[in-house]
Amino acid sequence: MGVADLSPAAAREAFRGGLVTPTAGYSRGYAQANLIIVPQAQAFDVLLFAQRNPKPCPILGVLDAGETTGALLAGGDIRTDVPKYAVYRDGVLADEPTDITGYWREDLVTFIVGCSFTFEAALQDGGVRVAHIDQGVNVPMYRTDVRCEPAGSLSGPLVVSMRPVPAGQVADAVRITSRYPAVHGAPVHVGHPGELGIADLGRPDFGEPVEIPEGHLPVFWACGVTPQAAVMESHPALAIGHAPGHMLVTDARDSDYLVP
Template sequence: MTDPDRPERLSPDEARARFRAGLRVPTSGWCAGWTQANLLAVPRDLAYDVLLFAQRNPGPCPVLDVTEPGAVDSPRFSGDLRTDLPAYRVYEHGELIAEVDDVVERWREDMVAFLIGCSFTFEDALVAAGVPVRHIEQGSNVPMYRTDVACRPAGSLSGPLVVSMRPVPASQVATAVRVTSRYPAVHGAPVHVGSPADLGIEDLDDPDFGDPVEVRPGEVPVFWACGVTPQAAVMQSRPALAIGHAPGHMAITDIRESEHIVP
């Protein structure tokens, strides 16, 4: 029997059942060995723009799966996309109107869902290589920031790059780059190492999403492209309706992490 106090040992089905029952928690460290994903669901008439936006911005938007219109599952996510994530965000005309435990009542018959790679997927590999992952140590959500780097626009969508940040000891930055570069389907290598100001980030203690984490002496802030980027595009571009995951509260898929490793 799976230890209920060890979320890293849960299967995707077991984790999704907990979220469906109402557990609301960031998913970093959950279901070791299984891929986590960002969610963005939009009406069918916006789906091509989202797909094109992802194609033009593969770093923050690596697409793992796309559903048929109206479908609530896929071969790569056998749960219910409306209920089996810990928390969701609902946007109308770019405004966040609700953060809820499920979106059953808001899911339209023409919704197309995109599952986009998440950097939580490579965190086990970082830990195995001896690289600390501070938000796991602190039991908090990863800090995420809007940058002043513009993504390539696509159709009606445009917006800034969003990044996640993990402080890494200076002596281990090269290891972090080497490890994560082997996972291009879940953001891959960092997009920036060092000065937050170079990305237009004014204060690491004030993330736009998630929670701040301690950056200790001798550590360097390392930034990875983040799958919240499509939600930032929704906020800027103001489509009539979009549904996403609450940042850090991911879809746990049926895809093994090992499927994403490249030599």
Template sequence: MRLPGIPSAPERAALTPAEARALFRDGLATPTAGWSSGFTQANLIIVPREQAFDVLLFAQRNPKSCPILGVIEAGATSGPLLADGDIRTDVGRYMVYENGVLVAEPTDLHDWWRPDLVTFIVGCSFTFEAALQHEGIPIAHIEEGSNVPMYRTNVRCAPAGEMSGPLVVSMRPIAADRIADAVRITAQYPAVHGDPVHVGDPAALGIRDLARPDFGDAVTVPAGHVPVFWACGVTPQAAVMESRPPLAIGHAPGHMLITDARDSDYLVP
């Protein structure tokens, strides 16, 4: 398989979703923050039909962390959010769980695919990052060329059937005098997590050390900046690890599905 090189930051931003997905289909595996500017990125949770209702109900009861943008029916591999795409290949890296245990991190799902698998496409906070940047609010993980830091919290999600687990949050350091702006901007995107769930003290969420995220990479929190936390679409994977369904598949955190939808589709002024 040909492994493509990682495009430069301007090249990544200029790629169409189809062009970006083609790179991942060819084997490229890298976090996708800053890719395909203006187009919506999404989380994935894929489960057998038998578990699909519990996932749907879990998402309905926890819309802040699990905003569903679309569902691909059992066995189907494409849909309106990825025209001519293939959900089995078009994400850079996947996470495969058996009975709640991570057993593989493949770059495609051909060895794992089954005709009963249902795909849930879940909103991602990467969608509002361009809006923050447009307003002059830097995004630390983009500037540092790393993955967004994500943390399990002590906040429990509302359970549904056999699905239960903690809220997972992503963190971005925001200058203290821009926090109100960050809240206002992200609140305009309720379908992709919306406004923050917490501002300030990580310990209030049960986070002991910002330098040790559960997923992704630690970022610098400069002087005068405050950690701001948004609900994260990795939450369903945390529920999978706790609830232990026989099989579940997600995206590797930060390695998102780049969809054909535009960020502006989810803007609610």
């Protein structure tokens, strides 16, 4: 059985058992999600930041303080079922564990945020190849010069993911992904990374670079790593996210987030 054929529960079990890998291409047909976990005292700021910046921060679900499972991961455990996490202390990346049980506190609130991996199967079905899947690397992600609207203690830049698309298929990629607004929707920019403040596509801030074949344009989507960039800028005492590209595989279907 290939990774695309694994059920979400089976994928989460593999990650709980110690498998560490980017999750693009896993559990085809099921939505993947970003995480941002903060103490309850900071939860309203995260919620307000997401409300003011819905393109990069579309919230799919919230686990209340101390909760470790919910409808999007039935029978799972948010502390163990992601391949790799990112733990921030005062805005500085302090650890990338595969299990955050040792960091868990009963006041921690989990925000489950939409991820563009969710629409990649639709792109493939529409004849648009996905370079990081084809090349077997983590999707490249970049901080931009575009500022998010601040909220309470949180402020930071928009983070984008990039997929090279043949020039003749850019319109198809826009049309397909625009039907998934809950997982970032249509691209935010096409073709000119310098206009976003990105100096070198070969040096992503998160993930890995991909080859851009001749005749392809870089296409940029808002990315759910944006809250982690805000954490790095705003320096809360504690915050936990997924390691970029290492997502929560949920029980929701991609089609749950498809609009007509």
